[in-house]
Amino acid sequence: MRADRLLSLLLLLQNRGRMTAPELAAELEVSVRTVYRDIEALGASGVPVCAERGPAGGYRLVDGYRTRLTGLTDAEADSLFLAGAPGPARELGLGAVLATAQLKLRAALPAGPADRARRVQERFHLDAPAWFRDADPVPHLTEVARAVWEQRVLRVHYRRWGGEDRRVVLHPLGLVLKSGIWYLVALADGTPRTYRIARLLAADVTDEPFERPDGFDLAAHWAESSRRLESALHKGTARLRISPRAQRLLPMQFGAAGTRALETAGPPDAAGWVRVEMPVETEAVAVADLLRLGTEAEVLGPPELRAAVARTVTELARRYAATP
Template sequence: MRADRLISIILLLQNRGKLTTKELANELEVNPRTIHRDMDALSSAGIPVIAERGTSGGWRLLESYKTNLTGLKAEEIRSLFLLPSLHLLKDLGISEDWHAAREKLLASLPASFHGQAKDVWDRIHIDTSSWRQSTENITAFATLQESLWQDKKLLIHYERADGERRERMVSPLGLVAKSSTWYFIAGVGQEIRTYRASRILSAQFTDETFERPADYNLAEYWEQSSQQFIQSLPTYDVEVELSPTILSRIRFTGRFVQQIRLEDPLSNGWIPASFCFDTEEEAVQYILGFGSQIRIVSPAHLRKVIYHRAKSLVEMMENEN
């Protein structure tokens, strides 16, 4: 509704200081023309919104203006009381603080809302851990976390995926949890890089300070970085036919398969499917695990590789007997 959007604009400007038309449009999921009409409506209603022109311009409220809009809808209250990932809060050392803040927030609400807020805890629970959780040892996590608030450069020693160890002077910018894995985002010269936190062996503060980029947004950086990483991943596509007896197992495939497309069964009952692996070796290991229940359509080279792999396995077992 438009009234809700106008209130949202006022609160956004009050909390963030200044926003461009594009930023407001993205935040509220409308087009820029709608924002301009909303600003006209706010001005007509006596709200002191000011438009600043130029490259660093945008919309802002008159500095002396403050709104006391604090009303919360039932849906907004429920969203505030959703429990975030508890084990990630424990990693950050703020699980007790979060529970205390939740109780204070609950106490600040009218009594009529207490039942709705508490009801959320018994109906929705968010768990981002995997079934076979393997906790990573992050030796420098406390230092990495503290560095985000000091704007001082860090000297980190880290181990690359290939085992090589390096030293780097970095400007701390953020921490991101992907599932249960933490990543450290930092500036290195004019670049921004991502380090797996568990591979940072040590981190020491330096006396050298730095200025955070004015336009840096951690969530936007992570989204763009993730997309670039996904697009850069190698792919190995395989066309197969599946025995109907393994269909239930295929729907819950292991870690190797990135995506599967199943088609309508053939006249013999077998089901055409498309697999996408990272590498040929992953395809070999996965398909061999199903034995004669998967027929390879393409690539033809993969059939030869699996044939020779299976033949060598049989020969080894025969020799052992």
């Protein structure tokens, strides 16, 4: 197609500098007469092509002209350098590839966006894992990624949450990095399921291909499954009275649930304490979570949760009152 040829012609002049009509014709596998017509078409479209006569002549772009055929805005170019988190890329075995790609991208960008991209890398760093948590060991991540990319059946030895080991045949659909933890979304017996990569004891990529479900959207599936998991985990609602300090701690310790609780908090009392409602998991998990707030919070209800916290605190007081 002529549009593709004009694009190739423009990139040749941009990357190689001055070229003669015969050289361009040889590269594009067209006649010299076609090159002449294409040069005229580029000029008519606003591309500043200069024709220089003589033995050292040829065609070249006006000094300083570079096309931005990608259409990248400055902000879009910046985002590409932010998106390349080096840690996850390294875990996938793509660390060197990412570094090379960023070098190539920076070299291809005009001076302004290239300088902005360099400043973004100097001033911003993405660290996905949560605080005070070591990264999961993921020795089988590279094999899983290969199976996902090549659309190959994967045989895994997997340790479930309860400690039970299982051998499963999977059709891997995609990988998700959530809070520094890698997950595999895969079909097992025709049903999409989620597997934590760190719980894989072995992973064998077979030569057997499989067909992806038509229209499967990894991001949409993950969002929906996350919503279902959150709904299943939250067994009730705790009513709390929390201090000003606990109000600052709530979003850090309970994430979005803590933020939403503060948004619907009641008016503060004379000491600045407010009443909030927050979804909680099972009673045992809720007790452990709420005790992280220490004396900065009081459980008002439900009565059974308040009683469970009181029992735990009483046992702790008895234990620490005894001489070790």
